[in-house]
Amino acid sequence: MTVDSQGAVDSASVDTPRGAASQTPPPASGPGEAVPPPRGRRRMPSGILPYLLIAPAVASMAVLLLYPLVKNLILSLQQLNRREMITRETVWIGVDNYTKLLSDPDFWNVVLRSLFFTAANVALIMGLGTLIGLLLNRLGKAMRLTLSLALMFAWAMPIVASVTIFRWLFDEQFGVVNWLMRTLGFAGYEQHNWFETGFSTLVIVTLLVVWGSVPFVALNMYAGLTTVGSELYEAAKMDGAGGWRTFWSVVFPNLKPFFLITTFLEIIWVFKAFAQVYAMNLGGPDRGSETLPVYAYIEGLGQQHYGLAAAISILTIVMLLAAMSFYFRLILKQEEEQ
């Protein structure tokens, strides 16, 4: 991922400093990767050393990611409920778990809900994060430090702790929010249930997820903005561009790779967000706030249908891969253009 984004940044902006990963100074004329640079680059070590160096990373990936993935795939082709788990029977049922899911309207409800939830969250996170990033760039030193610290605290907050606090804030009987609404003079907040429906529950979850994720975008945005040369702003000013125009003509094209990678990272994170959604209301009321990961957890561990849950998670991965393929296509296209 880092390498991809690096490449994207390089291709789009000449002002962006190159990362520490590439030791060579930027070649004067175009891409000169094929020509061996005259000096500065050490001879590549040969023999098994490179393989040894990369082995721990590959091994840990294989153990922690590949093995569970393959195992999961195998499980998804089995009927594995409480009984099979205890008797250790292996019952192969082919793609039954998949056909059952794909013909289940509940599953499609959850898929749609997950997609809307992700879209709403990512849009809010990117929008607010960008605005706060721009603000950081404009602020004076003291205020910038204060805001950065506030953002860091929100970012560093452990998820379950923050969910617990949100639950109590919005509690029906003892919640601060209900008290606040009453104090401000709004009627009907005597015992307002903020978790009345699946939708209202997800709205609260969205509040939490956005609050927790905006700092990442804002701070990165600010870091990106510091790399945009001030002469570009001056030039824009000379041409009479307003703030809106400056953003779209100067900031956005310069930081396009940043927006791209951050948006896709946020999509991945929000789509697979589990703790925030589950801990908020256990997927309720009446299963109305279940997103795909929560659905898999409830079917798997709650209902003890481990095979079915494996199939759900495989389908989730497939959907994420489909979304990510857009990103890789964009990257590849840019490389080609270059």
Next chain:
Amino acid sequence: MKRRLIAAIGVAGMMVSVAACGTDSGDNGDSSAGGEKTLTVWVMDGSAPEAWIAEVNKEFEAKHEGVTVKVETQQWNGIQEKVTTALSEDTPPDVLELGNTQTAGYAVTGGLADLTADKDKLGYAGWNKGMLASAELDGKLFSAPWYAANRVVVYDKAAFKKAGVTPPKTREEWIDGLEKIKKSDPDVQPIYLPGQSWYVFAGFLWDEGGDLAVKDGDTWKGALATPEAVAAMNFYKELQSFSTAPQDKDEATPQQSTDIVPKGDVASWIGLGWEAGGAITAIEEAGGKADFGYFPIPGKTADTPGSVFFGGSNLAIAERSKNKDLATEWLALAAGKEHMAKYAEAVTGSLLPNNDSVQFKPEAGSFAEAMGLAAPVGKITPVTPGWVNVETAPNPIKDYMTKVLKGTDPMKAGEEADKVITERVNQE
């Protein structure tokens, strides 16, 4: 995993030290050398008074030289996943406590040892028949009943006195009393009753002659879309209208005994013995004084109290246990008459022991006394392996209750719930 590792190290350490002792004294090395064993017992939080189980283990260890009994306390929350995983392993706990509504579900998986041959040793003949029902499946014995308990109404004597209300005998008296309390002090909740207290609802349903699920030929089906369920739910709704408790929560979220009642302004609530105890402790810790009275949930007529869910636990032995014989011995000792008498005493009657002849005589006005009055009308959820699937979260009965309380037609909500219940109860 970590715990097992620690246990293994602990056992290894003990072996070394015992071996060391053996070489020093050179006496009883023979008997302990081959018999160094650990018997693991899982009990649920709040089930086994510490002093009581320590005494059982002491006696057991004295009888079986070289055997150590290790008691591990488990939490109810998420216990099913844990038990399933434990029973699937090569080194499960030897003895484990199972909720009475869960036992059949595990018996059918083959994860529990068949205890039919050990009936006499375990004291089968003396067991309470009502409690025994959940321990057996298809004529085979899979666990020993341990204890049972049921809910009663806990009330604040001061609040009742202020409103001039005495413990009711019938539903009408109950509702009248709650009306009076409401009038006497509008700040007080006459009864705290969250919308998803489904064991309470089950009692009302049994009062009407209905049930949560009924057998239909070889299969089971949900029975909430019935006139009985409508009547039961209507009464629940009437009762719940006296409470400001959330309609989409059960009595444990927030925990009524420690999070709600100690805050005050609750004239009565429905709970178990340990909940009443917890509330008293919480009130006293906050510097207050609890003065609770107890009465059985009123029935439709004055001559019988309302039906109640007979909650309780059984003790089972894992089929894959490496020490089945020892486990049976332990079970016979712990669930035997002598220790169950001590058990009843240790819990001062707030849990009923498995043997009627050793019942503790409760004090007048105690929780145990009110519970004992309702025990004869105690019932349990349908005894079928699939029932355990119905109870797992998200529980369709809870969702059904919330829907009806929020205004959905009870028949329509019942049909939706029945669909889920029928699907789940027929799965093994």
